[in-house]
Amino acid sequence: MxxxxxxxxxxxxxxxxxxxxxxxxxxxxxxxxxxxxxxxxxxxxxxxxxxxxxxxxxxxxxxxxxxxxxxxxxxxxxxxxxxxxxxxxxxxxxxxxxxxxxxxxxxxxxxxxxxxxxxxxxxxxxxxxxxEGEPMRVLSVDPGWAREGEAVTLNCTSRCSFLGLDVMWRRNGGELPETGPALRLSNLTAGETGGYTCALRRDPKTRSPPFNLTVEPRLNDSSALSGISVSLWAALVAVFVIAAAIVVILFLVKRRRRQRTLHAGKEGSGHENVYDEPPPHASRSGPYGQEVGQAAEEVNYAAVQFQSKPTSRPAAETDEDVVYSAVTKTLA
The missing domain is CATH 2.60.40.10 (Immunoglobulins)
Structure with missing residues (x-):
């Protein structure tokens, strides 16, 4: 070496x-x-x-x-x-x-x-x-439904790697133009509702089970706002009517109570004003004051005499006695 x-x-x-x-x-x-x-x-x-x-x-x-x-x-x-x-x-x-x-x-x-x-x-x-040959899977963070105008992303994965896959996407059996592992659906419409599958382009046996996506129609914003406005106005009108009715009822009740109080006061003080006090315009002084005062006293005296019970004559008194008494008073 x-x-x-x-x-x-x-x-x-x-x-x-x-x-x-x-x-x-x-x-x-x-x-x-x-x-x-x-x-x-x-x-x-x-x-x-x-x-x-x-x-x-x-x-x-x-x-x-x-x-x-x-x-x-x-x-x-x-x-x-x-x-x-x-x-x-x-x-x-x-x-x-x-x-x-x-x-x-x-x-x-x-x-x-x-x-x-x-x-x-x-x-x-x-x-x-x-x-090789294992079915792919379609995954998404979305729950499987969306509204029109929203966006959803579907990912085609396998048990192993899920990046860089050359896949073929289908919706309800029809092929889609997208080929990447991530399928992004933006500005959704109701026509995009359906079952989505993916498979490796070179191995159709790897087709995944369908992922069902439901696209629900979106309510018209102007209609929703107008509906809210109508409901709000109706509620305000109802509250105003109820409040006005309560105010009117309270006013009427208070007015009736006041009228009853005044009427009761007049009934309690009416006789005293007639018999005890002279009229406001009747003055006790002046050239005619004495006459007016005397007239008032005579009226009061007459009223008292009128209200007093008549004295009954004794049963033994006769008409002759009455005549005799009258003659005597005249001579005297």
Whole structure:
């Protein structure tokens, strides 16, 4: 074994104990979907080359022809496979995107960086599991109903990945033009009510169960406002009428009580004013005051005499006695 090869193995072995590459968690993806593997690395020196590979622990073959069989990306080669896109750089980002995943991608993917004298591969890698033929699902944060003019978003997902899917959407069996995993329905109309399904475009067997969406008609705002205004006015008028009726009733009751009080006062003081006090215009002084006063006294006396009971004559008194008494008074 040459000294150079021994030194290379020692450097590789010691570097393999370091965590210089951070891989994502194991990923599950549906066949035909797109998956992104976020990845970050810590360069120990100036990075000259980056690679992604499968079916190899250090992403390095003994011959150039062998390396092509397991390398899916090489920064020194313009394009190896159009399904693999390197989203990283040579400074610390090693993110890889896999489009239209196939069963051949059911592997462990590893990243390798090559620097001056210190190439390094993180052997742990990231495991990608590919599933096929499983039905998709339509999910939404909305409860399954909306009003006209609102917006709803439907998401086509699978048991594994749900991003980057090339799907086919249908409503009541009719195909829709949208192809992304998210179907956004804005400014809804009643005609968009129905069952929505999705499936991978390359695998119709993955069609999902229908997601039933009901779009309810929206009430006309002006009609609603006018209805509210009419109701409000009717309520105000009713309150005003009731209040006015209460005021009128209270006024009438108070007026009747006052009339009863005045009438009762007049009845209680009527006789005293007639018999005890002279009329207001009758003055006791002046040239005619005496005559008026005497007339008033005579009236009072006559009234008293009229109200007094007549004196009954004795039973023994006769008409002759009465005549005799009258004659006597005359002679005297």
């Amino acid at each position: 040459s000294v150079g090869l021994l030194l290379f193995l020692l450097l590789t072995g010691s570097a393999s104990q370091l965590q210089l590459v951070n891989y994502p968690e194991p990923t599950c993806a549906a066949r035909g979907s797109t998956v992104t593997l976020p990845c970050f690395f810590k360069p120990q020196a100036l990075v000259l080359r980056t690679l992604w590979c499968i079916k190899h622990e250090i992403c390095q073959g003994t011959k150039p022809s062998q390396s092509v069989t397991h390398v899916v990306y090489d920064s020194n080669i313009t394009k190896i496979n159009s399904r693999y896109d390197y989203l990283g750089d040579l400074k610390g980002n090693c993110t890889l995107r896999i489009r239209d995943i196939q069963q051949g991608d059911n592997e462990i993917f590893r990243f390798r960086m090559e620097t001056i004298g210190k190439p390094f591969t993180q052997r742990s890698g990231v495991k990608v599991t590919v599933v």
